[in-house]
Amino acid sequence: MTLQAGQYQAAIDAKIQEFNTRNFTESFWQKDASLWVQDEKAQQSVRSFMGWLRVAETMQQAVPEIEQFVQEVKAAGFKHVVVMGMGGSTMAPIVFKESFERSADGLPMSVLDTTDPGTVRQIEEAVPLADTLFIVASKSGTTAEPLAFGDYFYHRLRELKGDKAGENFVAITDPGSAFVAAAQAQGYRRIFLNFAEVGGRFSALSYFGLVPAALYGISIEEMLTRAIGMMRACGAYGAVEQNPGLELGVALGVLAEAGRDKLTLVVPGSLNDLGLWLEQLIAESTGKEGKGILPVAGEPVREPAVYGQDRVFVYVGYQGQPDEANRAKVAALQQAGHPVIQILMNDPLDLGQEFFRWEVATAVASAVFGINPFDQPNVQAAKTATDSLMKVVQEQGQLPQGEAPKVTENGVAYYTAVSGNDATDVLRAFFAQAQPGNFLNIQAYLTETPAVNDSLQELRRQVQEQLHLATTSGYGPRFLHSTGQYHKGGPDTGLFVQLTVDHPQDIQLPGRSYSFGTFKNAQAAGDLQALHDYNRRTLRLHLGADAELGLRQVLAALPAALQR
Template identity: 70%
Template sequence: MSETAPMTLALGSYQAAVDTKIQELTAADFNSRFWQKDATLWTSDAEAQESIRSFMGWLRVAEDLKKAVPEIEAFVEEVRAAGFKHVVVMGMGGSSMAPIVFEKTSARSDKGLPVSILDTTSPGTVREIENSVPLAETLFVVASKSGTTAEPLAFGDYFYAKLKEIKGDKAGENFVAITDPGSKFITAATAEGYRKIFLNFTEVGGRFSALTYFGLVPAALYGLNIGEILTRALRMMQATGADGATEHNPGLELGTALGVLAQQGRDKLTLIVPPALDSFGLWLEQLIAESTGKQGTGILPVAGEPLADDLGVYGKDRVFVYVGYQPAIDAANAPKLKALQEAGHPVITILMQDALDLGAEFYRWEIATAVVGVVLGINPFDQPNVQAAKTATDKLMKTVAEEGKLPAEEATLSENNLSYYGSTKGTDAAALLQQFFGQAHPGDYVAIQAYLAETPELNKEFDELRAKIQAKLHVATTFGYGPRFLHSTGQYHKGGPNTGLFLQFTGDNAVDVPLPGRSYTFGTLQSAQAQGDLTALRDYDRRALHIHLGGDAAEGLKTVLAAL
């Protein structure tokens, strides 16, 4: 097996600028400074430098986790011996993205347990998971780096109350915590008798935590060979200069290419993958968007947008990255990627041998993202605008506590059981939508945000919506379920360039689920998160339209598609 998955950079007219930047960084002793955590690479501000150094523990964390493999594997054996039949991982952002990728890209081994991942406050999804697993024989993993993240704590409280009804004082035997040392969550988990508490690493930020306990405990429970995943990550670590400068540093080359391309207007990283790797985009979205989308600049990751047959819909703001497997030929995408390259678009290709190479790819992309920060002159380890939506949500939840309900906003238009909210006007839905999308300019993007329970039917309709928008406006489209994307692309939405048009969808909850010890439900929490996000977008002067789809989200979305 090769040391690392091969990468091809077909950058065309941009190659010279990328080569020049790599030579500049090499001449400035980039490699040794990087591995010595020299924060002057990113900023001259002393306070920011200290913050950067405090979040660079991810550089060598794979070495620490390699030593922890026996402990993790022994825990998996303990869980199997105790008779558990299922695992539910409950987290948000960095504590759920890598587990999703591991579960979706790999077949479960006979040593593993089925794994479900809960990272939405949608009451329908919470109830669906509750009804689909054997509660008494299910291990619940509550994952929160800070120990204060609202969503995983709410999930943990809800299912702990359910297990309390079944097992009484032994409910804690069904629970595992993954959190940082010093977290208040440790006290609560200890008091409730959690089976195990994994203490992660304070110097590793959430989006850089795929190769820590947050990613690898769920992977091991699913039956994956985490020792081999880490072995391949360590090979990539060496290839990227951990033991001294190398002639070809795959992390430096990828990051420099992406950074230089972004500076020259190619700031839409369009990820193309075979179906088996669809979930990789969820992880990459958070890493790239949250790390680079600040100070009015950044790179927008575009995942889940199929390559169009008409390549004319792509502007000069795109760079295409294909991540797939060798030696398999991707018949659906290969000819289009070749045509895009011939048309002058930069195309980057990475070919893995199998899903265990994800360990190396997580590492490659983490290094590359840090390098992008150097090129763009930003701190890739902070997230200064994420708090905006949280603050707005907290304010709304105080209103709920005081008044018993969320404040209502007057609709701009109501038609066919749908309600439209925003500054966009129109005599009917078609005219209103036309005015909203008429604001789009070349180089803009449309972000579709769904605060709804995910279903195959909705996914299909949202794909159709993205295709219609792309074909008509020739702009990039992104899509995410809320509140998941708040911990992911949400930073870019508020801190990146003001080039987004935001289309937010909400709906009525057919069922709602009360939260133990709280005066509100999961449905109220999700509605507050949607409303809080919309408030934050407006505060940052973003172009936003909120559409409430009513009681049947799928039918409501069809109505919107018809109006388009």
């Protein structure tokens, strides 16, 4: 890792010296919770979630068991794997799937982490159901989305295989979760029990990440070996002169406290989805008590003049692999005085060590802030609001009617606290609230398609170019289990644009009074209510029945609205 911090370097060096004087690394490995918080109850919480520190060692012993399971699955004739979960249960498998080329003996893999009925239907139609292994991944065993996915596909397999449906299902969950008994009752092929002291966003190197990785054909033994190498470098086995996790974490924390709190990730195309994992790890861990680091992933890299003074740029790429365009842009940003961090890997198997480096760094940055990195106190707000709405659905058969839109134009309805006579007026009034150091967050409760992705990127580009704001974008409800914590618990610097759509091709959930589309609508409405409860600035755009057409209408009204 190289760090070019310019005017901030002295403060970073001083904080590293302070931490070393306090024997931070030794105390860290002794799980000394006073590094983060002083309240005894909070310290107990910290200690109870530090099992990730040595989980790579534990998982080394589990490699033969996992590899034998993979051979059993192949021998049974399975041709595809679908991982179903939310947040920490699926982020690492997404990164593995997109960052590695599937080996010749690996199984094709899909990941389902949205209640969007269009996406559920896409996966159902794309895989050979009878020959597909479904992994239902839920740490608590009570997370609503993976349980809904499991119920739906178990019902479909019952229709095909009757009492043998369970042969197509695997559970990954914590010991003692209610899901264990349910999986046993349904005859699941295998139940992998993870570790209660490993939180979801710190679970990439546990069964949650490694079982899908092994099925995909990745050498999990080598990945763990490299992770343990990083553990050693970070002081797991005794004193070290330089601790790469500590140095990265201190830099992130000091820079954020100096106002450089937008951690902007620049990567080659093959690592695009690394941002999803980093978003959850960093935002959910640090975004609380009005503090935090906002990861910015997938944003187009621009010339220095477009950016405010709130950025830190981190380039993650590969040694010896050309990525000239990105590297040239990052060099220009560094030349212009923006702090730049560069991490170069040898090959994708180095992700094992990088997962661990970033986990340490996130915990260290949280120590700079003086917060507990292992809880997520504000995530529950959206869940509680959604649960209340789902009770209304079960009692009345539909979601309650909400407020009237301020404007409806070209089939798009605009819901917000500001006013205007038409779409451009409303957009202008909404974005007029932006201040330097703010960010735009796009919450897309839509089916992901190339055209939708292109429109979201265009929306980000225009706002970035005209207002010089950092822009983030996430598909709902995925982000509720990651950056959703930062949105409510972090600093009040966000402008939130929620995009919703009708679901003409909805899917009913078996044994329930509601559909995937209704569930998703309730999650969107629940999160919007939670944002309102925290007095966040919001704009909901209901795009009608055609998301792509609705987005084009919004983009047509946007340029005039952003002119200053």
